[in-house]
Amino acid sequence: MSGFWGSKIKLSIFGESHGEGIGITIDGLQPGFKIDFEKVQQEMDRRAPGRNSISTARKEGDKVTVMSGIFNGVTTGTPLCGIIRNEDKKSRDYSTQAVLMRPGHGDYPGYLKYNGFNDYRGGGHFSGRITAPLVFAGAIAKQMLLEKNIKVYSHIKSISNIYDDEIDLCCINEDKFENLKSKEMAVLNDETMIKMKNRILEVKEDCDSVGGVIECIITGVEGGIGDPFFDSVESTISHLVFSVPAVKGIEFGKGFDITKMTGSKANDQYYYDSDKVKTYTNNNGGITGGITNGMNIVFRVAIKPTPSIYKEQNTINIKEKKNDKLKIVGRHDPCIVQRAVPVIEAVAAIALYDLIKE
């Protein structure tokens, strides 16, 4: 089913892009935790649209109303529900969306699955907007993880073929990653960031879009977390990551490149660094046998170019059952990678919180 996930914590999401509102219920949170809602809002703002020249003009405050689960300023331990009203709904005509299936979108698969009853306005339940509640839940998970000194970082590894600086998989400069949150784009190298931004503006000019790769690093996770087989750390993280619209790939550690290494290079050899066990390399991204080994968890996620482009495209008209042409209107990001950064961090934080919870 579309909206339920979890093991030690459980999530249920709901909402359509142009419906009454969207939201999430989170169950299994520890009681007595003081959530910093200002920080939560900061995370919401990182994802929110309408912030600069490279994102959509749609403006949503994305203000969350907490319906339950908080009492005297702390979590109760009972389900916490947060809702967001849809404010900036344009009451324009959506009849085209009902019949002309947008390529690269969930329109047509959704039409098939729901026998034509899905809300097609702005993608409905398939809209990237539904990731806002995930960011809300992730922001809470992040704060709870921080208590255990677990931190979730990420940067834009690439936009198209423009690559950010390589990171050391064993050990990152945390200050540099902390700084990314205040930057226009989460890119380590400033010059690269400008190049990326220019590329995005170029494709925007061309009525087109572009994708990229997000690299996520989780520090402070102890060894021994996760399970062999069906609930491996990779299984758990990838399950949630592939819930995020536009994700087409995930790799851990060296990922696909590890297939070109020999075992003697790929194996992360152990040593004692005083009492602490470490590995000289981190090609496995902190996970072997499905379980954490105490090194940083590192993974990369492929985000496809925004499917909503202003160029004319071929498509089908499902009402008249004929081939047709489509020119998408409305407000769309030429690149969603920078807005996906907090979403990927959020689902990583949620997955981790579920994994470490006792």
Add this chain to the structure above:
Amino acid sequence: MSGFWGSKIKLSIFGESHGEGIGITIDGLQPGFKIDFEKVQQEMDRRAPGRNSISTARKEGDKVTVMSGIFNGVTTGTPLCGIIRNEDKKSRDYSTQAVLMRPGHGDYPGYLKYNGFNDYRGGGHFSGRITAPLVFAGAIAKQMLLEKNIKVYSHIKSISNIYDDEIDLCCINEDKFENLKSKEMAVLNDETMIKMKNRILEVKEDCDSVGGVIECIITGVEGGIGDPFFDSVESTISHLVFSVPAVKGIEFGKGFDITKMTGSKANDQYYYDSDKVKTYTNNNGGITGGITNGMNIVFRVAIKPTPSIYKEQNTINIKEKKNDKLKIVGRHDPCIVQRAVPVIEAVAAIALYDLIKE
């Protein structure tokens, strides 16, 4: 937890490499289905060790005893349990495995997770041997899928940096893929296969190992299967695929390469081919919005080089809490990619059967 998975069908696996036996229970299978157990055994044999110069010398018949769920030659619809006795267990000394953690293996994470009580002999529950029951379940799922004209194919896309022929993501030559099952390695191009085999023998000679990429194609799946968000087709498949030891990455359609395309190239534009809806390209691998669109499902899986190599490696001695050296003995594959092929097909078949089941 390690051994339970599923939604519309449910699996539970058990076993250790050198314990009494291994097995799987499958619940939710359709009643009245005549399983061709000869074909099941053929799938088991594709994965089984000891078949040629490039795989481990361990010989296991991998004969499955069906304990339940079959009556008068057909499925009853109640849980089907298959068990495999461990026959070729060498009764050698495993005391080294108890203290010297093999790099790249689950030994050390497992030691942490299970407080040192895990069965370390041959990797115990972390052994690749535990994939044999998955192949058994997958072989059954494949037969049930075939009834609905759904077929699961795969080939070795690459070993190290040697690449097999590119396939057309929209349409494959099914005959060529059927033939792969009788080949020594599941490679489309014969010359490439020889090169791959030679590379494997080279690294074997060098006491090392090598990895590769498996490409899996599922044909015949109707559109409208799967869910947006938490149970997207990608989420479901990747969850199971990352249960397979040694997998470090997965990508759908064009995968990571889609991030370098523009939206106008990446979007799979629709057209009517008489009554049937198709897309001109299949860069999304048959899935948009988490749901199938009726095109082939295509994904690629990164398999790391076998961590068991005969070269001396640095590691830790957890008994004496000191740095140490390890030279692995025993029987190991210089490359597990060719043996992983039926395993990846199996988990793909299981995931699909779960997704399409009504």
Add this chain to the structure above:
Amino acid sequence: MSGFWGSKIKLSIFGESHGEGIGITIDGLQPGFKIDFEKVQQEMDRRAPGRNSISTARKEGDKVTVMSGIFNGVTTGTPLCGIIRNEDKKSRDYSTQAVLMRPGHGDYPGYLKYNGFNDYRGGGHFSGRITAPLVFAGAIAKQMLLEKNIKVYSHIKSISNIYDDEIDLCCINEDKFENLKSKEMAVLNDETMIKMKNRILEVKEDCDSVGGVIECIITGVEGGIGDPFFDSVESTISHLVFSVPAVKGIEFGKGFDITKMTGSKANDQYYYDSDKVKTYTNNNGGITGGITNGMNIVFRVAIKPTPSIYKEQNTINIKEKKNDKLKIVGRHDPCIVQRAVPVIEAVAAIALYDLIKE
């Protein structure tokens, strides 16, 4: 966890009695179904407080705002979330509830479970008020069941030791049951109803409370629904029924009385009634081997007397860690059985919808 349930449909509930609001998200509903929201509201009203002399004076409209899952007047098939704002919250002093544990309530167990962080105002998440969202979900399930000619009926079998008319477990007079919805109490026999009401008013006068038994009958369920063992129909229904506060027992068919029968009397012997298979008796309440046999499903639920009474009671003061006395104030029902009737019907409908869904 407290708030998640389901298999083929999934529910998540949230809310505290005196918090911002309460609600439910339902996933897995069939798309394209036109919900009659007037009928839904009628069910809400059956449970709502403040309707007559025998229920609490608290007045809540219990108006549900549908946040998602409805488009063009029909279900979309994506998660449907309904929320109810808490309106009639008295802003009185709840400091006594924080320290004096009410006997028979969840106060003290909740205090232990949530380390003292639970919302104690009006019982918080333990309040009977949280059953309102269940009635909402049940009202939807009922309408969907009706499409398949499945109907859920119930009456008050007893209040204290006053018993309503015995029903024929094989076949009920559906008209009489339909009429119950417009009665002040769901009692078949009018004279009995008056006696019950008088008993309730008596105990109310005495600052005390009283309990009773609800009998639920589900007609129109085909045979072959449910599972042996862990998901028997009895398991599924009882799991949900025991989620309803104040329930202390459930029995199917003849229930505890069947233990006093001999097998030859207890067994429901089969016969063909033209083409249809029936049983002469229905001592098993329509379920054998965990699976429906096509006869009416019948079960009875024991509802304890309202724990909130105005008599002084002994209790503990958890702040001062001493024995203390408690006189409960506020608005409470002397009997909740009549208000529990639509709740039991609701969870029965939800369970059934989950069981029959394909």
Add this chain to the structure above:
Amino acid sequence: MSGFWGSKIKLSIFGESHGEGIGITIDGLQPGFKIDFEKVQQEMDRRAPGRNSISTARKEGDKVTVMSGIFNGVTTGTPLCGIIRNEDKKSRDYSTQAVLMRPGHGDYPGYLKYNGFNDYRGGGHFSGRITAPLVFAGAIAKQMLLEKNIKVYSHIKSISNIYDDEIDLCCINEDKFENLKSKEMAVLNDETMIKMKNRILEVKEDCDSVGGVIECIITGVEGGIGDPFFDSVESTISHLVFSVPAVKGIEFGKGFDITKMTGSKANDQYYYDSDKVKTYTNNNGGITGGITNGMNIVFRVAIKPTPSIYKEQNTINIKEKKNDKLKIVGRHDPCIVQRAVPVIEAVAAIALYDLIKE
């Protein structure tokens, strides 16, 4: 589905009465626990058939082979699978069972559910024999609970209308309950036991059967265990208890009798017994708001008379689609209550272990 259950531990069962074998896989057990398999066998023997004049003549050693999850004599923490071969299968003619549906059994519902493909020999997967693996799992859970000083006791509360001594719900004589394990029937009062046994022999003589009630008491459970709503302690226990064939009712504390009490009598008033919080009465059976309060958990289970009786019965012939007569042959218990005692204890222990596990 029939064979999967659990949250913090997970179970999967399989098997048919006359198939190859039956068994269970348990996941989530704590690592490093030394299971006393002699004690496990004692529990198996309590359930096993063929022990005396009041149980079936079928003789099964019910010897469990542990396939996995034990290493060096202790649990590994990975899935533990135990299997039991079916030894004493009579190779007689079962063609009657295929067409004449036994009243009170799962034959006909199973026939409908599995489209006629279920194994009908001896009830197949519906057989009480499938409870043997539950007793195995329960025996392990019991030992793990004992480490935390939690004990699971039970006695036969009644056979037909013959009642054993009333127990004090607040506090039981544990020695007397320990002694029950060595008695022919788990009855506190010796004279009552003789009466019960005579009643069973009477109905046996009459080719009939009889049922009864089992009362289960769990001591040593701390307060704060369980959840409000969907995973209340009552929900969890009842879900598993109704998985046991022949169970038709369950009640906690005073159960159905609490409906006849006033609130002032029914409420369990709290007091401090030095530091420990207790209640003067235990009418709620140790659970309020779905969560334990630290008092004994007490529940009673209604077991119906064995449906297999030697008297001629009316039934349907599903092959010829006509009404018919049936005289059951084979070996059957005139009363299964005494054999159900260890089964109910087992599922209670499993439920508790799942609830308390951290």
